[in-house]
Amino acid sequence: MERITATYFIETPFEPAKAAEVLAGEQSSGTFVAVPGETAELKERFAARVESVEQLETVDTPAIPGATSATGKYHRAIVKVSWSIENFGYNLPVLISTLQGNLYEIKQFTGLKLMDIELPASFGTHYAGPAFGIEGCRKLTGVNDRPLIGTIIKPSIGLSIEQTAGIVKTLADAGIDFIKDDELLSSSANSNFNDRVDAVMKVINAYADKTGKKVMFAFNISGEVDEMLQRYEKIVNAGGTCAMVSINSVGLAGTKKICDQKQLAIHGHRNGWGMLTRHPLLGINFKAYQKLWRLAGVDQLHVNGIQNKFWESDDSVVSSIEACLKPMYNHKTVMPVVSSGQWGGQAFETYRRTKTVDLLYMAGGGIMAHPMGAAAGVTALQQAWKAAVDGMSLEDAAIQYPEFNKSIEKFGNK
Template sequence: MERITATYYIETPYEVAKAAAVLAGEQSSGTFVAVPNETEELKQRFAARVESIEHLQTVWEPAIPGARSKDGNYRRAIVKVSWSIENFGYNLPVLISTLQGNLYEITQFTGLKLMDIDFPESFVKHYAGAKFGVAGCRELTKVYERPLIGTIIKPSIGMSPEQTARIVKTLAEAGIDFVKDDELMSSAANSQFEDRLNAVMNVINANADKTGKKVMYAFNISGETDEMHDRYEKIVNAGGTCAMVSINTVGMSATKKICDQGALAIHGHRNGWGMMNRHPLLGIDFKAYQKLWRLVGVDQLHVNGIQNKFWETDDSVVNSIQSLKEPLFQHKNILPVVSSGQWGGQAFETYRRTQTVDLLYMAGGGIMAHPMGAAAGVVALQQAWKATVDGLTLDEARKLYTEFDKAAEKFGK
């Protein structure tokens, strides 16, 4: 019978093997005490197995609260545990309850992070993955051989539909590829969803009729399930090409139901990511996280950005981008969304370290607050990416391009 294997980074005040055995028991057939019906036959079929243990360093202070060490040592290790697919079948919520459920509560651990998941081929084939992915998003936007350049409507909330549409008109005429609602904006008192949709799509459709290029706008449909489906259909009927979902708050089942519709590219926003990943010994690593959402079927997924405004290191961002470039069986690769305090200046380091243009590169303030206006902000990002792919340095690009030079004056400090 096929098995799913999870890799954990753990810290424990106990012997590592004993702690790992507790993890395997608690997350399958066992509990804190032997029970009569947990027969050997049952355990053989349904119990989790500790597949391997790689001992790492020992420390003298626990990473998070848990049982106290009797000898003052807290042992760290990489542990692999596997489960029979019979335990949960093709059911992602139950899979996550197994791989990430009560084990975070177990007192035997003073640190625990899910680092990776290995799926059997039959499991992954059960999920179709992204409908559009990198190639599909390129086709929808008619952007090839360079990153998609995008922005976020700023201010995040407070503008009327008409104000939003005016900004989108400016951006579209400047050649923007992608625009999205902020995750804080869904249907506010002065910007009801349908009103904003109609105002924005009137601008986008008119620009597409004139230029042949349709700007991809990710309308935030996050909400109750029925409401999300209603908004999805409204976007389709208005001629839109994308919907945004706050995946961590909406959840896997609701997001998958949206992805399964297949008419719109789905922009997966990971807001809330910090509480899952910020602590080095708690939560889930992006390598495991992205596999789950690729199974669900999102077409685009946030990865933060180089020299970002948040806490995440450049190494972590680069690793996230690389993980999305790795194949997941025959599924389409999805588009990494580079965002967070970006302007054209970070394009050079982003390209140097990743050597890819298969990105959605977004700047909110980096476009909206350009000293020559939002249109020049779009141009400056386009110039930055052309310069870096052409092998120019940032300083060389400043001498060549006026809009980028002005961006560097404002944002490069």
Template sequence: MERILAEYYIETPYKVEDAAAVLAGEQSSGTFVSVPGETQALKQRFAARVEDIQVLDAVERPSIPGKALPNKAYARARVKVSWSIENFGYNLPVLVSTLQGNLYEISQFTGLKLMDLEVPNSFKEHYRGPRFGIKGSMASCKVSGRPMIGTIIKPSIGLSVGDTVSLVKKLIGAGIDFIKDDELMGSAANSFFDDRVKAIMKVIRDNEQRTGKKVMYAFNISDEIDAMQHKYDLVLKEKGSCAMVSINSVGLTGTKKICDRGELIVHGHRNGWGMLNRHPLLGIEFPAYQKLQRLAGVDQLHVNGIQNKFWESDDSVVASIKSCLQPFLGGDGIVPVVSSGQWGGQAFETYRRTRTTDLLYMAGGGILAHPMGPQAGVTALKAAWAGAVEGLSLEETAKRSPEFSASVKKFSNL
């Protein structure tokens, strides 16, 4: 029988083998005492199995509250546990309840994080995954050999529809590939969603008719399920190409409902990620997270950025980018969305460490606050990436691009 495998990073004052057995029991057929009907045959078929344990080190103090044992150190280990596919079939909510449910509340653990997961090939028959992914996204924007260059409408809230349209016109004139609503922008009092979509898409369609290039605009459709469907329909009717979903806010099934329609590219915004990941011994690590989102069907997924404005390390960002690019269940990768305090200066380290241009490279202030204007901001980003791919240094690139040189002066010390 096919099995699903999950890897955890744990911390416990108990014997690691005993703690792992508690995890396996709690998340399958077991409870804290034996109960009638819990036969050996039932356990053999449905109980989770501890497949591997690698003890790492120990610390003197617990990472999060849990049971304290006198004169005991807190051991840390990598533990792999598997479940029969019979336990949940092809049901993402039950799968997540198993892999990330009550186990976080088990008192034997003073740290627990889901690091990665593996699902059997039969999942391909039930989950088609991203409909567009990297190839479809790049083709939609007519981009090749470099990242898609994108930005976010700022201020996040407060611009009227007319103000937003004026900014979109400037960005399109600057040669942008991708624009998105901020995740805080839904249908505000002075910028109703329907009005904003109709006005922006008219500008995008007019530009496409003149130039042949269709700029991708990710409208934030995050809402209740029925309202999201209405918003999706409107974007489609107005000949848009992308819908943005705040995937942690609408949940896995809400995200999948939208992705299953398969007519628009789905831009997965992971706002709230820090709540799920920031503690090193609590939550979920990105390799596991992105696989769940790919099962739901997202085409693009935020990964933060090198030298970002948030807490995440460069090593973590690089690992996230690489995990998005890896094939999964026979499908191609999804677009890593690089964002958070980005300008052209980080392109060199990003390319050096990932060796890929299969990215959506997002800069808000890096474009909109460029001293020579948004058009120069877009030009500067393209020049930076061209220099990075050619093997030039930041200084060499600045010498041949006045727009990038101005970016260096403006942003390098921020």
């Protein structure tokens, strides 16, 4: 019978192997005391199994509250625990309840983080994965051999529909590939969702008729499931190509329902991610996280960015990009979305460390605040990426490309 294996980074005042057994029992057939009906036959079929325990360092201070150590020592380890697929079948919410449920509350742990998930082969057949992925998003935007260049409507909320449409026209004329709503805006007092779709798509469709290029706009449809489906249909009927979902707010089941419609590329925004991962010994690592959302079917997934404005390290960002680009079954590959304080200057380090152009590269202020205007901001980003791929230094690119040079003057010290 197929099994799913989860890898955890744990900290405990007890023997790590014994703590791992508690985790396995609590998250399958056991509880704090033996109960009638928990037969040997039942445990053989449904009990979780501790596959391995790799002891690491011992520390003097617990990472999070839990049981107090009698010796003042807290032991860290990497443990692998497996479950039979019979426990939950192909049910992502119950899978999450098993791998990430009450185990975070078990007092034997003063730290616990889900680091990776090994999924069985049958998941690749049952779940279709992204409907579009990198290849499909490139086809929808007509962009090949470089990253998609994208931006966010700013201010995040408060603009009128007319103002939003005006910004979209400016960006389309500038040659942008991708624009999205901010996650804070779905339907507000002065920007009704349906009316905003009509106004924005009027601009995008007119530009496509004139140039043959259709800008991808990710409208934020996040909401209740029925409402999201109505908004999804509105975008399709208006000629749109993309919808955005705040995946942590909407959840796996709701997001999968949207992805299963397969008419729009789905931009997976991970706002709230810091709550799930920022503590080094609590939550979930991106390597495991992205596998779940690829099963749900998102086509684009945020990974932060090199030299970003948030807390995440460059090493972590690079690891996240690599995780997204690693093949998963025979599914289409999710497109990493690089964002957070980006401008052309980070293209060089991003390419040096990842050696890929299969990215959606998002810059808000890096485009809109360019001293020569938004069109020059888009051009500067394209120049930066071309220079990076061509092996040029930032300094040489500044000499060759005037728009990029102005970006350095504006953003280089930020």
